[in-house]
Amino acid sequence: MGEERSRIAAMxxxxxxxxxxxxxxxxxxxxxxxxxxxxxxxxxxxxVNRGPCSLQVLERLAQFGDxxxxxxxxxxxxxxxxAHGVRRAHRSDTLDAILASPRREHWLRWLRAQRLAVQAHGxxxxxxxVAPQWDAEQALSLADELHRLLDSDDLPAFLRxxxxxxxxxxSGDLQGADRWRLAINVFTRMRFCAADGTLDFQxxxxxxxxxxxxxxxxxxxxxxxxxxxxxxxxxxTLGLLDRPDLLALDTGCVWGGxxxxxxxxxxxxxxxxxxxxxxxxxx
Numbered sequence: 001m002g003e004e005r006s007r008i009a010a011m012x013x014x015x016x017x018x019x020x021x022x023x024x025x026x027x028x029x030x031x032x033x034x035x036x037x038x039x040x041x042x043x044x045x046x047x048v049n050r051g052p053c054s055l056q057v058l059e060r061l062a063q064f065g066d067x068x069x070x071x072x073x074x075x076x077x078x079x080x081x082x083a084h085g086v087r088r089a090h091r092s093d094t095l096d097a098i099l100a101s102p103r104r105e106h107w108l109r110w111l112r113a114q115r116l117a118v119q120a121h122g123x124x125x126x127x128x129x130v131a132p133q134w135d136a137e138q139a140l141s142l143a144d145e146l147h148r149l150l151d152s153d154d155l156p157a158f159l160r161x162x163x164x165x166x167x168x169x170x171s172g173d174l175q176g177a178d179r180w181r182l183a184i185n186v187f188t189r190m191r192f193c194a195a196d197g198t199l200d201f202q203x204x205x206x207x208x209x210x211x212x213x214x215x216x217x218x219x220x221x222x223x224x225x226x227x228x229x230x231x232x233x234x235x236x237t238l239g240l241l242d243r244p245d246l247l248a249l250d251t252g253c254v255w256g257g258x259x260x261x262x263x264x265x266x267x268x269x270x271x272x273x274x275x276x277x278x279x280x281x282x283x
Contacts (some may be wrong), residue, residue, distance in 0.1 A: 011039040012121055012265040016249030017233040018043065019075060020051025020094055022060060024259040024276040031274055032261065036067035042120070044233035045073025045127030045188065047111075048095065050254045051279045054079075055097040058107050070114045072150075073127040073234060074188040077162070080150075083108055086159040092280060112151045116187045117143035121264055123247075124225065128234040129190040131182075132197040132220040133170045136228050142183045149180065169198040191235055193217045206237045218246055231262070242271065254279045 013032060018025055034041065047061065047070055048054035061068050079095050081087035083104070089095065098107055117126045117139055124130065130139050149158045161177035162184055170182055185199060192200045192214040200214050207216045216238070217223075218230070226245070233250035240260060241248035247269075253259040256278025263270040 008038075010265060011263055012042070013039070013261040013263050014042045014044060014123070014125065014231045014247065014249060015261045016044055016251055016259060017046040017073065017236070017253060018048075018051070018057050018259070019046050019254040019279075020048050020054035020057055021253045021259065021276055021279060022051070022053035022056040024253050024274055025057060025060065027274040028259050028261060028272070032263070032272060036064045039067065041068045042118070042123075042125055042231075043068060043070045044125060044231060044249060045071040046075045046233060046250075047073070048079055048098065049075035050092055050094055052094060054094055055101060055107070058098065058110065062110060069118060069120070071118065071125060071127050072111065072114050072116055072188065076111055076114070077159075077184070077188060080108060080111060080155070081159045081162070084156050084159055086156070087163070094279075112155065115143060116146050116184075122229055123264065124228055124230045126230065126232050127188050129186060129217040129232055130223075130225050130230060131170045131186045131190075132193060132217065132223040132225075134186075135224040139225070143187065146180060146183055146187070165199075165201050168200075169196065188234070190217050191238075193220050195221060204237065206239065209237075240271070242269070252276075255282060 047057055061070055078087060082089050083099060119136060119140055124136050162181060164181055167178050167182050174182060190199050192203050192210050194213055197220055203210050203214060229245050231247040235248060236250045236252040236255060238248050240251050247262050249260050249262060251258045251260040253276040257276060258273040259276055260273040
């Protein structure tokens with residue numbers, strides 16, 4: 001059996017939102033027989049919060065070193081904002097173990113070192129979406145711009161201007177806080193857009209629930225990343241979406257759904273998921 005395993009080529013998996021659900025993550029790792037010395041994981045953001053074991057998730061991911069590439073989602077940014085006194089904790093937050101940890105600063109620094117978008121193995125990976133006006137190169141450039149802010153001494157000032165719903169439409173003329181806020185909202189919060197690419201933050205249901213003037217961001221006519229395979233999470237009410245150029249992998253683990261991964265090495269598209277114990281109730 002050992003010789004058979006040693007002959008298996010490296011496996012590459014994209015993984016949906018963990019949100020502190022470490023038990024489900026461990027089940028998934030066992031199910032795919034993940035080996036950090038051979039395989040690679042790409043986590044699509046929302047690593048922490050609402051699930052019961054956010055600190056354990058960070059500890060597990062950090063153990064994997066370069067074998068795990070982690071993106072930041074809105075809940076991960078919320079942790080940074082709470083830790084820096086910019087936002088108050090919500091009643092449904094499960095971040096206390098991280099905030100009270102003797103290694104609190106280590107984990108905050110570790111989060112700040114993670115990215116908002118990566119491109120690898122033919123896939124552009126983000127937490128929530130890509131603005132219809134951006135191509136892949138521009139999305140990665142903006143993600144790098146934000147990464148430099150998150151990993152700099154300017155983080156507290158950046159966090160103070162990060163929240164808000166305006167501006168709601170991308171323009172190349174945007175500068176400073178407006179530019180950064182719009183980009184953060186695209187990468188970590190977006191679901192629906194108008195036909196001109198204006199973001200909407202009111203509707204959070206599935207794709208069929210939108211008013212007639214809105215559509216999922218990936219269906220906006222003329223989207224510049226059309227044809228570029230994109231993987232994302234964030235949208236649990238959308239559920240699993242498996243299209244030739246799109247993979248939506250947030251299948252509601254924290255709500256008692258499933259934790260889903262997609263194996264993509266060798267040009268394959270193999271989906272695997274494990275059942276999750278409900279940690280939060282919608283409401």
